[in-house]
Amino acid sequence: MRKQSLLGEGTTNRCGTVEGVDLSLRLLQSLEAVAAEGSMTRAARVLNLTQQAVSGQIRQLERVVGTPLVERRPTGIELTPAGEVVLKQGAALLSSAQAMVTEARLTAAGRPDPLRITFKAQSTAHFMPAVEAALRREAPELEVRPIASHTLPDEIDALVEGRADAAFLWLPIGDDPRFTIHPLLEEDRWVALPPGHPLESRTTLCIADLADVPVVGPRDGMPDAVVNFWFIDPRPDGRRAIFGPQARTPEECLHLVAAGHGCWIAPASTVTYFAHPKLTWLPLVDAPPNILALIWPKHTANPLLHLLLDQTRRTLHPTPLPTATT
Structure with missing residues (x-):
């Protein structure tokens, strides 16, 4: 995490620092993440910090500015009008600081x-x-x-x-x-089902709906924790997943599903990227996200x-x- 200080309004002393304002870039980065995620917890995950650290940085930024910047509502955390100002101006400062560092490093390195x-x-x-x-x-x-x-x-x-x-x-x-x-x-997880599958008329799926459905996908060379996550094995009720044929690429997974060998559990972005004419994609609403x-x-x-x-x-x-x- 960058540790540079940003200079704001104040009285400049002989050393070139500014009295009264000591604003670190990391505080602005935390506010930016909280605004984007609407949650301290999700912002902490994005920033690879603890929730307590992000909350502390927001409080520190509020002390620097002298007014509340966020407010908690039933739908999540939202910025106050002052928070919107800091977010807008802070984004420009972050971009300028990053451009400065990048240009200096590239100049030095050729x-x-x-x-x-x-x-x-x-x-x-x-x-x-x-x-x-x-x-x-x-x-x-x-x-x-x-x-x-x-x-x-x-x-x-x-x-x-x-x-x-x-x-x-x-x-x-x-x-x-x-x-x-x-x-x-x-991203939410979605399930690709073969043509004519009994579940294809549903609008959503739960993990329990896949109890008897084989799951295709890559397994060789994968750590056990990775396989367990992608195949949801074991299931919340303790049952084991049914492993279908292995497939190395997305195209192979789609082919196996279309041929009736089972389902494929994939991230939401896969749904928009692969439009297969024979398959039905349905959201898996109770699975941990990708x-x-x-x-x-x-x-x-x-x-x-x-x-x-x-x-x-x-x-x-x-x-x-x-x-x-x-």
Whole structure:
């Protein structure tokens, strides 16, 4: 987390500091996340902090400004009029500070190496082009080199072997301490059903509805915790999931479902990316959500990764995705 101070109105002393205002960028980042998420808990997840830390930073920002910036309502946390002002002006300050740091680092380093990002197309198509455009505005000399992957092991191998600098991937990734993990967003889970399936006339599904339905998907090379999450195994009632045929790619999963071998449980963004003429997609309303994250190896020195993270967070949240209804 960046630790720079922003200077506001006040009296400048001989050292160039400003008396009366000591505003850290991290406070503005917390307000931005709370405004986007409408929740301290969800903002903490996005920022990879504790809920207590985010709440404390909001209180600290309110002390700096001298007035309440958020208010809690039954529908969630909303900004006060003063909070809206701080959010608007703070976004400009954050962008300016990031541009300053990026330009200085690129100037010192010369033309940067390509930023290599591994991703799954169906998970990132709704935001990655906009992120790349934002990166080009901030760092015109930067080349973004996308690397398409199909499975979690593909993405992890690309990072470990040095073929990629960062990865957009779904959590969990298992007990792997080698990476810095930045959760970005949550998506509902949806289920692809084969043609003529008895459940296809429903508008929503619950986990219990899939008790006797095999689930297709990749398993080889996956940590047990990852397989358990994606296949929802065991089920809330203690029953074990029925494992259908394995499939490595989304296209293989869709084929197996269309051929009647079972269902496929996937994130909401998959529904908008794959329009299969033979399948029915239904939301799974009581399953834990999928969480998309940006990760990179710990102790990396690439200064562009935080720029990538910042621009991704700014791009993601206005994007609508299919929402499960109960």
